Amino acid sequence: MAIRSILSAGLALALASAATAPVHAQVGTQQPPVVEGAAKVRIDHVTVHSDAIAGNLMGTTAERDVHVVLPPSYDQNPDRRYPVVYALHGYWVKAEQWLKEVHMPQTAEGAFASGVPEMILVFPDSWNEHNGSFYSDSPTTGNFEDFIADELIDYVDRNYRTIARPESRGLVGHSMGGYGASRIGIKHADKYGALYLMAPCCQSPMGSRDLTAQDVQTIIAVPSVAASQELPGNLRSALAVAAAFSPDPDAAPLYVDLPVDAQGKERPDVLARWKANSPLSFLDRYADKVRDYRAVAIDVGDKDFLLDDARLLHDALLARGIDNTLDVYDGDHTNRLGFRMQDHVLPFFGRTLVTGTSE
Numbered sequence: 001m002a003i004r005s006i007l008s009a010g011l012a013l014a015l016a017s018a019a020t021a022p023v024h025a026q027v028g029t030q031q032p033p034v035v036e037g038a039a040k041v042r043i044d045h046v047t048v049h050s051d052a053i054a055g056n057l058m059g060t061t062a063e064r065d066v067h068v069v070l071p072p073s074y075d076q077n078p079d080r081r082y083p084v085v086y087a088l089h090g091y092w093v094k095a096e097q098w099l100k101e102v103h104m105p106q107t108a109e110g111a112f113a114s115g116v117p118e119m120i121l122v123f124p125d126s127w128n129e130h131n132g133s134f135y136s137d138s139p140t141t142g143n144f145e146d147f148i149a150d151e152l153i154d155y156v157d158r159n160y161r162t163i164a165r166p167e168s169r170g171l172v173g174h175s176m177g178g179y180g181a182s183r184i185g186i187k188h189a190d191k192y193g194a195l196y197l198m199a200p201c202c203q204s205p206m207g208s209r210d211l212t213a214q215d216v217q218t219i220i221a222v223p224s225v226a227a228s229q230e231l232p233g234n235l236r237s238a239l240a241v242a243a244a245f246s247p248d249p250d251a252a253p254l255y256v257d258l259p260v261d262a263q264g265k266e267r268p269d270v271l272a273r274w275k276a277n278s279p280l281s282f283l284d285r286y287a288d289k290v291r292d293y294r295a296v297a298i299d300v301g302d303k304d305f306l307l308d309d310a311r312l313l314h315d316a317l318l319a320r321g322i323d324n325t326l327d328v329y330d331g332d333h334t335n336r337l338g339f340r341m342q343d344h345v346l347p348f349f350g351r352t353l354v355t356g357t358s359e
Contacts, residue, residue, distance in 0.1 A: 038113035039072035056142030057255040065125040071118035083119040083353040088173030091132040095125035107342035116350035130240035135180025140247035140255040149188040167193040174198040189289035194352040205275035213264030295352040296324035301331030
């Protein structure tokens, strides 16, 4: 999957959507049936300032939208503390759309009514002007990895009644968010107790994305980050990857190094930087910590273009003695997201995270 890894796998659906849909409209997902008698959750919409993202070269705001789903008993039991699950969205959508894709709050209410232990769910927004941060640290994009793994955890633990321990903290993501969950979950395994990857993209080393000389010349001619938003979807996603994985503070106005030059020749130095950001490339450095997870799960639809990458990650983890499950279900990249969240993701964390009821 070297040369076409993201174009034909990781971001194929997002790029197809880009050609026909508004920025925040993604493909619809099936809605699970309502669970009768389910108690209501409460969703807080807050803004979290990130010092880690502030000052980035793209000019992306450091004021990040975060949606916090509080379980039915939260307001009735002021002494009770709860596990927390952080849920990362995919490319081309914001957190608000991600909630709709997984049919929040209905799926949380249904899961809790069906016996899943109550927990707090946190949906942070990591969208930027290139439609996705890839949850990475970069002077061009800002340090989204640090925001998720450090600042956001600190904010939630300060402002909500959490069980502020790794064994009571989970991380999940879908597609680009699945990449973010694998990246952060592998590199910061000491922060979380359980990890769930939903159709994670970009696990394999990336290639040049089939960029042509004309593509590169088109990008080079763009006068600003704002103007880059008028580019075709495939070039915008190439910029998203480059901004995250091959930033160049000296290359104004976009501050990126591309994997192909203006003559159409691949640049091995840039491709090496992209490869270094694939979880299959850096897993060995962190494998000892990853083995400490209480549980790791991967799921992917049998018609999903990311099926091969999910299997590669599953096998790579097993080869390093890291227990994990791979669930290949009947579905495509997005159509079963609501069902997966209610019937699989939240029950997984209910089984694996340590719960508590008081101080």
